[in-house]
Amino acid sequence: MPEPSPPPELPVRLLTDPEMIKACRLRDFALVFRMVKKYAGIYPSMIARRCDLTPSRVGEVMAAKRKLLHMDVVERISDGLRIPGHMLGLSSRAWESPPELSATDREASSQPTGPSARSSMPTRDVDDVLASVACTSPSASTVQALRSSIEDYWRRDDEHGGEVLRPAVIGQLRYVESLLTQSRGDSVRHGLLGVAAELARLTGWTHFDARQFSQARFYFGEALRFAKDIDDRQFMANVLACMSLQATYQDRPTGALALATAAQDHARAIGGTPRVLSMLSMREAFAHATLGSRSGAHARLGEAEIAEPLIAQALHRESSTNQRGRAFHAFWLARTQLQQGNLEQACHTAVNALTPASAVTSERVTGHLREFSMQLSPHRAEPAAVAFESQLRQALPAVVSGSPHP
Template sequence: MARSQEHRALPAGLLASAEWQEACRSRDFARIFRLVKVKAGIYPSRVAALCGMTPSRVGEIMAGQRGLAHIDVIERVADGLRIPGAMLGLAHRPWEIPASSITEERPPEPLPAVPREPQRIETAEELDDLLALVDGRASRSTLMALRSSVQDYWRRDNAHGGATLRPAVVGHLRYVGRLLDSAEAGLRHDLQGVAAELARLSGWAYFDARQYSTARTYFTQALKLSHTQGDSLFMANVLSCMSLLATYDGNPSDAVALACRAQDAARAAGEQPLVMSMLHLREAFAHAALRDAQACHQAVDRSRAQYERSRGHEAEAPDWVQYFDQTKLLVDTGIAYARLGEPARAEPLIAEGLRRENTDQQRGRAFHAYWLASAQLQLGKLDEACSSAGLALDLAAAIDSPRVSGHVQELHRRMLPYAREAPVLAFEQRMREALG
């Protein structure tokens, strides 16, 4: 949903009131939305438009039926309503900083359809088209090179984060779109498969950059391409990404629906057990975000059962799910429990997963260190939580992943009640040095 840019600052009297400041300090968004309605004349439909939500969701929050917990959604509300970041325990928002000190952001890359619709060609794209003509038509060797590039992008994404990969991956997607225009029938199907994988990778890179609307556009493109191919298993893969995106974007009910639809698509392709195991854990994440303990535990049990079925047959699974091994099952189960608010179950699983993981999986290890710290903080183990948070911070500083950085900053906010404790003071100092 598009957000209006016409909203001005909230009334100074409202911002100064004790009731408002207490609502912000406790992140009581039901009270915040009621106050902006009464004191600033911003009605729920307008709140929805400003904050990128549906009116029904705003109504549920105001009625106390839903809450806001994820940092990205809270930042959207702060920006939409012009609530100073410090009031909600956030960093200064970009609009609070004088315009002269802000580096102008480049607009997002255009999203071409594949196959391409006729459109005006910019100078850089015109050069690409000329070079493509020199290259001639796609061949089997072209296809092999493209697949190798996709595999390399995934390796780099896992090691260094996806944000910096966006221009390269989107450029490759455009290039495959041009090849499809002149591809022979025997290669067209395979090229569409590569285009679907590049569209999914583009969506993932934007997801890692926390640009969720653009990520959703590319995931949708990947879904349409895999549907054209009749590749139900890859459709399940894309739907699982969209489910995770919905969980992060504060829409856990949508996340459940997407995960279940992904399972339906996988069953239509023969119910490959390793794929089903991964999909059941995506469903568990969404149930955990809803705090539905029974449904979460049932999904975890189904994931384990499917993983046992896959033992000895891993080589039969698609390449894109080969990352989901026993270590990943272990740590993701722990994360589901941490999301659910069961830290005693979560801590040993995530700790063991971290111990087993390859050290070159920096982004994954950063996420897992964050979730370990989160579980330890819930358990009151402040020293251990700060140690794990320090590991997450060190890894976050070495990669380009706004998602990881956002998690670390959220963890720091949750440590504010312990702000005078020595481990927290040491962590804050490291954080200032690493992330500024």
């Protein structure tokens, strides 16, 4: 019996439509399904069949009465409608690659796959029935599970950057917002608001790390709103500090200073720890330096001599899994060494920074790398600078060409 032909591809003009791209990124399947119907002629009954969903379920989604959040459903939609995985925050799907089988694949394909081999597996119909009768009221264990997932998101953000995580985090945030409409108990609602604040801050951070500042500011504002509902001033101080740092990056020193001062006020009101207050003082110092002469403030030899051992200690303490943090501290150290005239040492430090820099997708890391490369301009002919540029071209060719980080 011949293999069934794969479903046809969606029109390129639909996959490149900004509205479709945004709908996929937010996993707004009500809009995705409507656009697929309008521009690709794939009607709800066909969507249901291709995505292994019931027609009633598709109708509820299109009417915005139901959301699709489970990962297996998202994968079925990607495969059934031929939406590339990256558009929905997934890894590349099997159908996006050439149909080449490895030896392991061939061996696996020779195994029986008929009804008898699948008879012990539950069907998706059963899963849908079980999901429909499951208790959906959030509990304390729901809050704990969500907090655990946030810890995992932050860990992966440190290791790889946050851009690839963003669709999943936004989906989680929308899910928590829906739970808040069902929550009745004060303690559970308090916990869910805290989770929502964390997810909004993380979403803002992923936008900030990609230098998408307006979106970052929006989600930081959402985080503040959730935190204010539960009067979590320490968290609010942290978000304000993030916003102050962003304002510094945007060359808005007056705003950065005001935000840093507000963060300190919140932290002092609750008796913030010395570590927190020190971090906030550093944010204020960044703002003050930006208000004055940044080049003069950082180029003074005495300051560089003081800063170098402190940055080196911070780099040594940085977790081996925090690739972005290691890259930041290494480039800061390299720039400080260069300011003192230690060209060979600076280039050696910068070469070591290329490995963690290439492991993350972070426009901020790329920006610091470009700044160091520009500072090397007067020394282009020196052997150490030539060696660094050679290593840079191999590790991050897009940075050399001036294009965004891959």
